[in-house]
Amino acid sequence: xxxxxxxHAHPHAPIDDDAGGYYAVMQQAVQELLIAKGIVTxxxxxxxxxxxxxxxxxxxxxxxxxxxxxxAFKARLLADGTAACRELGxxxxxxxxxxxxxxxxxxxxxxxxxxxxxxxxxxxLPPDWYKSRPYRSRAVREPRAVLREFGTEMPDHVAVxxxxxxxxxxxxxxxxxxxxxxxxxxxxxxALVTRxxxxxxxLPSSA
Amino acid sequence: xxxxxxxxxxxxxxxRVRVRAAAPPGxxxxxxxxxxxxxxxxxxxxxxxxPEELAYNRSGEPRQPLYRVRFRQRExxxxxxxxxxxxxxxxxxxxxxxxxxxxxxxx
Amino acid sequence: xxxxxxxxxxHDMGGxxxxxxxxxxxxxxxxxxxxxxxxxxxxRHGLLRVDELRRNIEGLGARAYDRMSYYERWMAAVSAxxxxxxxxxxxxxxxxxxxxxxxxxxxxxx
Numbered sequence: 001x002x003x004x005x006x007x008h009a010h011p012h013a014p015i016d017d018d019a020g021g022y023y024a025v026m027q028q029a030v031q032e033l034l035i036a037k038g039i040v041t042x043x044x045x046x047x048x049x050x051x052x053x054x055x056x057x058x059x060x061x062x063x064x065x066x067x068x069x070x071x072a073f074k075a076r077l078l079a080d081g082t083a084a085c086r087e088l089g090x091x092x093x094x095x096x097x098x099x100x101x102x103x104x105x106x107x108x109x110x111x112x113x114x115x116x117x118x119x120x121x122x123x124x125l126p127p128d129w130y131k132s133r134p135y136r137s138r139a140v141r142e143p144r145a146v147l148r149e150f151g152t153e154m155p156d157h158v159a160v161x162x163x164x165x166x167x168x169x170x171x172x173x174x175x176x177x178x179x180x181x182x183x184x185x186x187x188x189x190x191a192l193v194t195r196x197x198x199x200x201x202x203l204p205s206s207a
Numbered sequence: 208x209x210x211x212x213x214x215x216x217x218x219x220x221x222x223r224v225r226v227r228a229a230a231p232p233g234x235x236x237x238x239x240x241x242x243x244x245x246x247x248x249x250x251x252x253x254x255x256x257x258p259e260e261l262a263y264n265r266s267g268e269p270r271q272p273l274y275r276v277r278f279r280q281r282e283x284x285x286x287x288x289x290x291x292x293x294x295x296x297x298x299x300x301x302x303x304x305x306x307x308x309x310x311x312x313x314x
Numbered sequence: 315x316x317x318x319x320x321x322x323x324x325h326d327m328g329g330x331x332x333x334x335x336x337x338x339x340x341x342x343x344x345x346x347x348x349x350x351x352x353x354x355x356x357x358r359h360g361l362l363r364v365d366e367l368r369r370n371i372e373g374l375g376a377r378a379y380d381r382m383s384y385y386e387r388w389m390a391a392v393s394a395x396x397x398x399x400x401x402x403x404x405x406x407x408x409x410x411x412x413x414x415x416x417x418x419x420x421x422x423x424x
Contacts, residue, residue, distance in 0.1 A: 023345075023349075023382075023385070023386040023389045023390065024343070024345035025411050025414050025415055025418070026389055026390075026393055026407075026411060027345050027348055027349050027352070027389050028345070028414050029407055029410035029411040029413075029414055030352065030389075030392060030393055030396065030402065030407065031348060031352060032410060032414075033402050033406055033407065033410055034352070034356075034401075034402070037401075037402075039356075039359065039361065039401070040352070040355050040356075040359075044351075044355055045348055045351045045352065045355065046351075048350075048351035048354050048355055049344075049347045049348060049350075049351045052347065052350060052351070052354075053347070096252070096253070098275075111328075113238050113240075113326070113327060113328030113329075114236060114238060114325060114326060114328075114368075115325065115368055115371070116384070125342060125350065127339045128336075128338070128339050128340060128384075129335050129336060129337050129339070131384050132335065132336060133327060133332050133380075134332040134333050134334060134335045134336070135335050136327050136328065137327045137328060137329065137330040137331070137332040138331075138332050138335070140240065140283075140295050140328045140329055141240075141284060141287075141328070141329045141330075142287075142288065142289070143289065143293065144288075144289045144290075144293075145288075146335060149334055149335050149337075150335075150337070156290055159290065159292035159293055159294065160289060160290070160293045160294075161293070161294050161295075161296065162293075162294070162295045162296070163295075163296050164238065164295060164296070164297045164298075164328065165298070166236045166237070166238060166297055166298045166299070167236055167252070167255065167258070167273050167298035167299075167300070168252070168253075168255050168273065168298070169252055169275070169298050230320055230321030230322070231321070232321065232323075233369070234365060234368060234369035234372060235323075238326055238328045239317065239322045239323075239326045239328065239329070240328045240329035258365045258368075261363050261365035261366070262363075262365040262366055262368065262369035263366070263369070264362075264363060264366055264399065283329070284329065
């Protein structure tokens with residue numbers, strides 16, 4: 001195997017972002033090596049970045065809003081989350097989606113204690129706190145205290161159910177529909193649904 | 208056409224199961240906090256390649272049944288400060304689960 | 315005997331005591347998003363499995379695990395697995411990184 005030759009037409013592009021340092025250099029190096037070997041193209045990398053940028057919680061919010069308005073869809077969502085998302089053009093890839101429903105008696109909260117598994121195909125990239133030690137350690141041990149830190153107080157009569165994504169399942173919390181939203185259309189309902197309430201740390205705002 | 212080899216599912220929803228208390232090194236997806244604990248099978252999720260093998264680029268076959276197991280918080284943490292009906296649900300591969308005998312269950 | 319002495323691994327942190335959840339979020343730097351893109355593409359091309367990456371990250375050691383940022387850990391793992399699998403060599407990677415470092419030093423900061 002020959003060392004990298006300097007026959008490429010352009011010099012290394014300058015690092016276009018903040019610091020990153022050693023591992024940003026490593027990323028660029030690995031990418032260039034892979035491109036030189038024909039394993040990936042620069043275009044593929046760019047498109048993959050764009051694809052993830054496009055996955056925002058807004059997609060997922062539509063799933064929730066539809067479930068709120070359409071009982072049959074909600075039943076399908078709860079029975080098979082992956083298939084229901086496919087109806088809205090969302091593909092889960094190798095993982096499977098389980099939608100868990102908040103009710104007057106049950107509040108759901110999602111975590112991955114072992115790493116940071118998250119329904120990326122729906123919600124995009126997870127927030128820093130979801131991947132942090134405090135969240136991963138404490139969400140299973142003291143969920144009510146963690147909820148309180150997010151401003152969410154759970155009454156005693158509500159059971160808190162924590163879901164730890166240790167394998168191939170990914171979770172979407174289906175929050176309760178806020179009061180007084182009977183006349184809202186799907187888009188207006190979706191606007192009430194945030195990423196945090198689909199993870200289960202907050203509740204959707206009222207209309 | 209050959210099927211992907213898999214272990215038969217031994218447990219059903221509602222079964223009481225205990226997570227083995229083993230501590231092997233390596234890539235294990237059974238969290239420490241449930242090892243040695245007992246819970247109830249909530250559902251069979253399907254069969255999947257064993258991550259302990261996939262981690263070394265082996266096939267992970269025969270595939271293992273994967274279950275969601277529900278644990279009562281009060282049974283996981285001696286000092287749990289939430290409510291009695293709080294639970295944690297965790298995905299656990301079959302080879303980490305053993306049945307809880309009737310005698311133990313009634314103890 | 316502590317949990318660690320009984321074999322508990324550093325990443326397996328469910329239930330351990332910890333401080334408050336810091337809710338401030340950072341926008342991902344372009345290089346971080348490209349790490350994510352590489353992971354997705356390489357996995358799709360069958361050149362690595364996320365399980366291999368996880369295994370590598372879990373083996374970083376407690377100090378590295380805590381001090382490295384999320385995408386630093388994943389980038390370290392991508393390199394390690396590509397090397398392990400023989401897709402790239404340590405030598406090629408080292409030379410390429412040195413070239414990039416040198417080019418970086420020569421170009422004025424943006």
